[in-house]
Amino acid sequence: xxxxxxxxxxxxxxxxxxxxxxxxxxxxxxxxxxxxxxxxxxxxxxxxxxxxxxxxxxxxxxxxxxxxxxxxxxxxxxxxxxxxxxxxxxxxxxxxxxxxxxxxxxxxxxxxxxxxxxxxxxxxxxxxxxxxxxxxxxxxxxxxxxxxxxxxxxxxxxxxxxxxxxxxxxxxxxxxxxxxxxxxxxxxxxxxxxxxxxxxxxxxxxxxxxxxxxxxxxxxxxxxxxxxxxxxxxxxxxxxxxxxxxxxxxxxxxxxxxxxxxxxxxxxxxxxxxxxxxxxxxx
Ligand code: KG4
Numbered sequence: 616x617x618x619x620x621x622x623x624x625x626x627x628x629x630x631x632x633x634x635x636x637x638x639x640x641x642x643x644x645x646x647x648x649x650x651x652x653x654x655x656x657x658x659x660x661x662x663x664x665x666x667x668x669x670x671x672x673x674x675x676x677x678x679x680x681x682x683x684x685x686x687x688x689x690x691x692x693x694x695x696x697x698x699x700x701x702x703x704x705x706x707x708x709x710x711x712x713x714x715x716x717x718x719x720x721x722x723x724x725x726x727x728x729x730x731x732x733x734x735x736x737x738x739x740x741x742x743x744x745x746x747x748x749x750x751x752x753x754x755x756x757x758x759x760x761x762x763x764x765x766x767x768x769x770x771x772x773x774x775x776x777x778x779x780x781x782x783x784x785x786x787x788x789x790x791x792x793x794x795x796x797x798x799x800x801x802x803x804x805x806x807x808x809x810x811x812x813x814x815x816x817x818x819x820x821x822x823x824x825x826x827x828x829x830x831x832x833x834x835x836x837x838x839x840x841x842x843x844x845x846x847x848x849x850x851x852x853x854x855x856x857x858x859x860x861x862x863x864x865x866x867x868x869x870x871x872x873x874x875x876x877x878x879x880x881x882x883x884x885x886x887x888x889x890x891x892x893x894x895x896x897x898x
Contacts, residue, residue, distance in 0.1 A: 617870040621863025632860030634867040642860045647872050666860035669702055672821055673741045673848045681854050683848075684709070684817045686833070687806040688732075689824035690718035691756060693804075695811045698821070701865070704870035711765025713756075719802055719824045720768035724796050728789050738793045739847050745794030747831070750778060752799040754806070756844045763810050771799055771896045789863045805839050812845050817844045830851040 623630040632642035673679060685696045690817050693716045695708035715723070718735055725734025730741065752774050779787060779842050804826075812820050815823040822836055827849055840847040854860060869876075 617867070619863045619866035619870060621861065622864055623859045623862050628860035630862075632858060632863040634674070634860065634863035636871070637673055637848060637867060638863075639863075640862050642858055642863075643651060644858060658861055666699070668823065668865070670865040671861035672823065672848050673864055673868070674860060675850055675856065676848050679848075680819050682815075682817050683819035684808060684811045684815060685736045685821040685823060686804060686811075686827075687824045688717045688804060688822070688826035690722065691716050692824060693717045693766045693768070694807060697811070697815055701891075702868045702874060709815075710762060710766065712766040712768060714767050714769035715772060716767070717768055717804060718799065718824070719828065720772050721797075721829075723772050724793075727776055727779065728787065730789070730793075732850070733825075735826060735829060738797055739809065739831070741790050742797045742831065743790075743795035745790030745792070745894075747790070747794040747798035749788065749791035750795040750855045752778075752795055754799055757803060757806060760807070763814070764797045764807055766803065766807065768800070770794070773849075797831050799810065800826075801829070801835045804832060807849070808846065809839050809843050813843065818844070822849045831886070839873045 618633060620639070621634065623632075628644060628646045630642065630644040635638040679688045679698065679701065681699060683698050685694075685698050687694045687696065691713035695709040695711075697709055718733075721738055722732060722734035725732070725737045728738075732739035747781075755770050755773055756762065756765055775792060778792070808820055808822075811817070820836065820840055826832060827866045833849060833871070836847055836849070
């Protein structure tokens with residue numbers, strides 16, 4: 616049985632994980648998040664990695680069904696994908712964000728409200744004291760003529776900035792703004808994800824990436840999936856952010872499918888478009 620070491624390196628973190636036969640044997644993470652917090656964000660890189668990592672959920676919840684929809688929501692990505700057999704089938708991109716990623720919007724709005732970096736957990740925390748219905752922020756790209764699976768969060772961030780600007784004569788209701796903004800993001804993400812499941816006859820939704828740790832996104836996804844009869848799979852928050860276990864899980868899947876490894880002179884392409892687990896298709 617092969618034992619797979621996965622290494623994930625990004626602008627801000629390096630993680631390692633060891634997986635054998637779908638079981639996580641160990642993992643560790645080194646982070647420079649404290650240094651980034653001093654600057655209010657990761658400077659200057661926007662992480663351009665593709666989160667095929669969706670595979671990490673297998674560690675906690677077993678093999679994926681033959682067909683499922685994955686919603687990848689992180690600081691660099693907001694994508695809806697249609698997944699089949701991860702080792703062999705191409706990944707179908709149903710839609711991505713046309714501007715800011717969801718996590719990026721959380722980070723920017725947090726900065727606007729004077730909250731610390733990373734902004735997502737800060738907004739999540741303070742929103743607990745706020746009223747999600749206090750301000751009706753737009754649900755971007757959810758009109759009847761909008762592309763159903765594409766996202767746009769830069770206008771929502773601007774709407775928050777404009778609201779703060781228009782009400783600057785009184786103290787900023789940070790908790791209400793955070794809760795209302797978070798509600799708009801959660802509503803938009805889950806509405807589109809459930810539409811993708813319905814349209815593509817997928818009975819499972821996989822929710823992954825840093826923003827999947829958001830309490831309201833998770834709660835609304837759970838509620839809407841239950842109503843629609845869709846099974847929701849969300850890895851635990853620890854596995855939702857940068858880690859090496861997700862790389863090792865994918866390697867483990869490929870090894871189990873007896874895929875021939877790429878040679879060691881394979882070069883890295885940080886802006887590679889995600890089409891599947893294999894660069895060249897099965898050989
Ligand atoms: O998956 P991740 O670690 O990948 C990137 O490096 O992109 O995601 C990081 C993003 C950040 O934008 C962070 O603010 C967001 O995930 N995030 C959250 C929460 N925890 C992390 N956003 C909303 N609510 C959270 N609880």
